[in-house]
Amino acid sequence: MRELRMTDDQLALALTDLGTRIAWPALPDMRARVLARTSAPRRSEWWRAFWSPRYAFAPALVTIALALLAVLVFSPQARATATDILRLRGVEIFRGPVPTPSPTPSRSPGSIPSPTPTFDQTTLGELVTLGDAEKRAGFRVSVPTDPALGPADAVYVRAVEGSTAISLAYSARPGIPVSPQLDLAALVTELGGHLEPAILGKVVPQGTKLELLTVNGSPGAWLEGQPHQVFYTSNGGASYVTDTLRLAGNTLIWQQNGLVMRLEAQVDKATALRIAASFQ
């Protein structure tokens, strides 16, 4: 037992004195070693503009949740970015591989009557038959029966994180302008995932008009304006996926049978809803 208790000042003085004598380890200069590891460019964090800590609860609350939209310059590079995966917990963005097109399209004769599409199919995935698409995706593909579209001209399949996306491509159709981006009048995309309109409303970018509505009795959204990206969840909510909308048209997006359905076409809302109602 020491006899005297030091006052705060004495103790502080003694500690300060001690601090000047600490034998710190002599470490080598790390500048070169750090810079050797920082030469790769930083990943873009554009999505941060939409981020708020309150969304950290989203994956837990809505194990199935979706998301948001961001304006993206509709460049060929952007279109080539087939999938971006955003993991909210780890706050990491991964870029998925761009699907490679099949050199020889495997189509069974007569299944889908189609002229050879002229657009860059690599952004949509691999050209397949509807039957093959369903086998690959593991879900039944709903097809619009509205006469405005008729049968699809081509079917594409591509992998996205934790899911598979099927695209039905429609080339020129009477009364529907053809999108200069992909030389298509309409594009239907179906993928395993979930839509969360509550988040959608918070993050819609300027320049895009968003209307939340009910499509075939399920939550959905109508988007007019800029091309954008869509976020949704797959893997039971474990992954956030962003997918670039392919046409610079209007988009109807809705939930149906455990799938996120998307109709992109330069049509008005009433026509889009009518087409959506014709899915079988």
Added chain:
Amino acid sequence: MLVERARRGDQDAYGELVTRYQALAARVAYVITASSAEAEDVTQDAFVKAYYALDRFREGAPFRPWLLRIVANEAKNRKAAAGRRPTVELSAAADRASGETALSPEDAAVAGDLRAGLLAALGRLREEDRLVLSYRYFLDLSEVEMAAALGVARGTVKSRLSRAMERLREVYADA
């Protein structure tokens, strides 16, 4: 502004930040991990992580607290992953014989005893007490920097420090 330039990808600017802050960062890492090898790894990794996190750095905010938070987190994670193992306690140099303080041999011995006693007492404190005292008195961190390195709100730094002082006094007196 170095941070702004580094954020735009200027490697020279970031190199300058490394040069400027690596000694401080390494000491914070050393206080936490009590291992010079770990401190070196932690410092290097923390600077790399900080670089890739620069997008999240709030423009105009002070860089030191932001960096120290990353360093401290990295060090704590590394220490937790390494588990319990022998560590080196802080040690201090004695007065030099020709000391500029011109202490008598007796006074120098007393001062040496005091320092040794304090170091021993520090080693017996709980980690959170030892850290806040080390940050304040050995590294001369500001309140904001201490809060960042401790991962607590700035308002709680003062109370933590005074509580740690009280415990150090008790442990020292009981020796």
